[in-house]
Amino acid sequence: MLNQPYRYKINExxxxxxxxxxxxxxxxxxxxxIPDLKVADKLIPFLYEWDRLGDQLVLDLHEKKxxxxxxxxxxxxxxxxxxxxxxxxxxxxxxxxxxVKPTWLDEKKLRLGSELSRRxxxxxxxxxxxxxxxxxxxxxxxxKPLIYTGALKKGAVKRLTDTVNFWVHITKENGLQRNAExxxxxxxxxxxxxxxxxxxxxxxxxxxxxxxxxxxxxxMLATNLGFSSVFLVGLRxxxxxxxxxxxxxxxxxxxxxxxxxxxxxxxxxxNENEAIEALYLWTMTQxxxxxxxxxxxxxxxxxxxxxxxxxxxxMRMMMREVxxxxxHFLLGDYSCELLGLPSTKIGRFGLVSIWKTRQNERLIVNNxxxxxxxxxxxxxQERVRMIYQRFNTQ
Numbered sequence: 001m002l003n004q005p006y007r008y009k010i011n012e013x014x015x016x017x018x019x020x021x022x023x024x025x026x027x028x029x030x031x032x033x034i035p036d037l038k039v040a041d042k043l044i045p046f047l048y049e050w051d052r053l054g055d056q057l058v059l060d061l062h063e064k065k066x067x068x069x070x071x072x073x074x075x076x077x078x079x080x081x082x083x084x085x086x087x088x089x090x091x092x093x094x095x096x097x098x099x100v101k102p103t104w105l106d107e108k109k110l111r112l113g114s115e116l117s118r119r120x121x122x123x124x125x126x127x128x129x130x131x132x133x134x135x136x137x138x139x140x141x142x143x144k145p146l147i148y149t150g151a152l153k154k155g156a157v158k159r160l161t162d163t164v165n166f167w168v169h170i171t172k173e174n175g176l177q178r179n180a181e182x183x184x185x186x187x188x189x190x191x192x193x194x195x196x197x198x199x200x201x202x203x204x205x206x207x208x209x210x211x212x213x214x215x216x217x218x219x220m221l222a223t224n225l226g227f228s229s230v231f232l233v234g235l236r237x238x239x240x241x242x243x244x245x246x247x248x249x250x251x252x253x254x255x256x257x258x259x260x261x262x263x264x265x266x267x268x269x270x271n272e273n274e275a276i277e278a279l280y281l282w283t284m285t286q287x288x289x290x291x292x293x294x295x296x297x298x299x300x301x302x303x304x305x306x307x308x309x310x311x312x313x314x315m316r317m318m319m320r321e322v323x324x325x326x327x328h329f330l331l332g333d334y335s336c337e338l339l340g341l342p343s344t345k346i347g348r349f350g351l352v353s354i355w356k357t358r359q360n361e362r363l364i365v366n367n368x369x370x371x372x373x374x375x376x377x378x379x380x381q382e383r384v385r386m387i388y389q390r391f392n393t394q
Contacts, residue, residue, distance in 0.1 A: 078179070165185070329350070
């Protein structure tokens with residue numbers, strides 16, 4: 001067993017409040033027991049494990065050709081275009097070790113998971129931004145790679161643009177087929193992780209004894225849980241109530257995405273109960289947020305103002321207030337105070353969107369209306385993605 005790193009401690013504020021007084025109380029009731037944190041001790045080695053396969057690919061290709069050219073090579077390979085022999089061998093070797101159509105993959109569940117993601121429409125993007133992403137800053141450790149790669153200097157606009165682009169593409173209909181942009185986005189993200197990790201370790205004073213390996217396997221699992229378990233909590237809180245089939249589909253969807261991103265299968269939850277337990281073990285052994293956490297939260301808070309849309313700055317300032325309202329509505333005042341997020345009165349206009357979401361949810365009474373909600377929600381999300389791409393991509 002490796003020594004216990006500095007980052008590993010029993011949480012006593014942010015996440016402890018979540019499980020003892022927040023939404024986590026209901027999750028533990030659903031689970032039926034409080035997980036034993038001694039089990040988490042056995043997961044410490046995963047703080048020192050990483051995607052070795054992805055790193056080797058980046059060392060063989062991206063580090064030699066440059067990251068942009070390496071990504072062009074990935075795009076060409078997935079489109080079955082002619083590549084130099086040595087490049088094709090590198091890609092063949094990489095993908096020979098990944099079964100992209102494993103026997104456990106259930107296409108129906110995969111479809112249901114992506115459909116739920118789309119039918120939530122704008123509410124899905126609000127939950128991802130103002131609950132999952134902002135809430136993740138309550139851990140000081142998982143965000144340290146962002147600090148070391150200059151996320152504060154770059155601001156949150158690009159990160160949010162990339163996240164929206166990734167999420168909308170992978171959740172589109174057939175978005176995970178080999179010839180789809182969503183499939184490519186998964187591996188592009190995987191190589192961004194590897195490229196960042198390699199360069200952090202090579203060019204900075206990163207302390208692995210203190211923080212674990214950058215973008216390690218356990219933190220990757222936590223991010224996956226943010227997109228699945230935490231996302232589901234946020235949807236329910238905002239007024240969307242998925243069926244049991246949709247919930248099962250969502251976890252299957254993220255099991256597959258997590259697998260393609262390089263997370264070991266044995267760590268990925270099969271269902272909501274397994275996800276709740278995994279989330280508890282990770283969150284309750286996280287060192288609380290620090291000044292970097294507050295700085296990242298502040299950068300995300302200011303993202304609407306720093307973005308290039310809408311053109312009117314007053315409108316962008318209003319958007320900041322609306323997002324602040326959602327932060328407080330979804331995360332709660334306790335977490336917002338820890339992150340240094342002020343309260344807002346103007347932003348309460350966000351209640352109108354929640355009211356509309358709940359109205360639309362009541363209109364889903366059969367499969368026909370569900371399909372229409374999926375189509376409408378998908379179009380809404382694509383419009384947002386295009387706005388980000390048009391106005392916030394250099």
